[in-house]
Amino acid sequence: MSKALNGYRILDFTHVQSGPTCTQLLAWFGADVIKVERAGEGDATRGQLRDIPEADSLYFTMLNHNKRSITVNTKHPKGKQVLEALIKQCDVLVENFAPGALDRMGFTWERIHELNPRMVVASVKGFGPGKYEACKVYENVAQCAGGAASTTGFDDGPPLVTGAQIGDSGTGLHLALGIMAALLQRQTSGKGQKVLAPMQDAVLNLCRVKLRDQQRLERTGELQEYPQYPDIEFGEAVPRAGNASGGGQPGSILKCKGWQKDPNAYIYFITQAAVWPAICKVIDEEGWITDPHFSTPKARLPHLKMIFARIEEWTKTKTKFEAMDILNAYDIPCGPILSMKEIAEDEALRASGTVVEVDHPVRGKYLTVGNPIKMSDSPTVVTRSPLLGEHTDEVLSQLGYSAADIQALRAEQVI
Ligand code: CAO
DSSP: OOOTTTTOEEEEEOOTTHHHHHHHHHHHTTOEEEEEEOTTTOSGGGGTTOSSTTSOOHHHHTTOTTEEEEEOOTTSHHHHHHHHHHHHHOSEEEEOOSTTHHHHTTOOHHHHHHHOTTOEEEEEESSOSSTTTTOOOOHHHHHHHTTTGGGSSOTTSOOOOOSSOTTTHHHHHHHHHHHHHHHHHHHHHOOOOEEEEEHHHHHHHHTHHHHHHHHHHHHHSOOTTSTTTTTSOOOSSOOOOTTOOSSSSOEEEEEOTTTTTOTTOEEEEEOOGGGHHHHHHHTTOGGGGTOTTTSSHHHHGGGHHHHHHHHHHHHTTSOHHHHHHHHHHTTOOEEEOOOHHHHHTOHHHHHTTSEEEEEETTTEEEEEEOOSSOOTTSOOOOOOOOOTTTTHHHHHHHTTOOHHHHHHHHHTTOO
16 A cells, blocks of 8 residues: 655654654655665664664664665765765755754755755754754753753652653654645745754643643632642742643542552543542542532632542552443543553554564564554554665665765775
């Protein structure tokens, strides 16, 4: 079956996580993604966090599926010629080098636009224009600068970063969307454009509800659904809300049977207003359905801690999966806290292709996360990441280089 992006060619000049997340997605949608790497070394992640000596790390393999790899020293004049040939033949160049690196290599936007006016040039940077624009940035810096860390964690603890890679993978997703929009606009304009996704901005976009709360706090002096209310005074900035729900339906993480030994024996429980009577029934507090202290969402706000403590008395008598079964029968929104082990073994995620087993010639079989976006006419088949320079000869001959030319480039250590 054909794929959504068949016929599109991506010059993948990305490394580490944010850029590769974006180009992997484009590859899964059917684009021909050509990853350009430094000869001899390649993407630094190939060798980082290795679990098998000499094998490309899981960090690399899990972010570079369905791509081709070509090694080129793009600082060498002949390497620059290879890159120029690729620029002329590709639709999109994606990069996430440190600010200025592409310009220093001689590939400014003006130069690229001159070589291929239809090319979309897409970049991830840590920050947009401003005092930090020249900074190098990794995941957790973006989480801190984008508002996630100051609003994550508990009130009496330090700021916390989250395991979800919202700075890297989150920004890669934003960039992919920008590329798609630029390619659509090119259909009418005939021209490429620059697409920039700064990591700080992407994280802030994902933390939008906290900027909402900042303004509510400034207007009213309190946030009644936060765990601080009504006992602790609010300061000037949105405080850390622990596990409280970020939305209008109060929620919390509650212990389940076995919590003393199992660090993940917990459930997320949401006291959605629509199912309040059902919740009261399940926990045997039917009096709360009509009691004026509990009968409306507003009346419940000052008592949330006490309400969740009572619900937890009930969840502690059930495993998280037993609790799920009972609560789902009443349409009460809840979710088990799943460990990575449980997720890796989840049959539904495997059946849907979101957890996939891939075979690799050096490392053997490993698990990865497949395409989380499912399309009815563009199915994703996950294929292994390329070995370093595996497709150098193939790509160069497609660009018109003869076998003798390729041999000469290799002798000069350009590729
Ligand atoms: N041939 C020759 N040189 C190459 C090359 C190639 N094929 N590919 C890259 N290089 C060069 C670059 O031109 C650059 O050279 P100069 O510094 O001399 O200009 C150099 O390799 C290193 O690039 P870098 O500065 O981007 O790499 P780094 O490891 O020092 O920094 C990172 C890594 C991630 C901090 C930085 O790239 C960055 O801030 N990127 C933008 C934000 C980002 O994406 N962060 C997410 C990281 S995790 O996803």
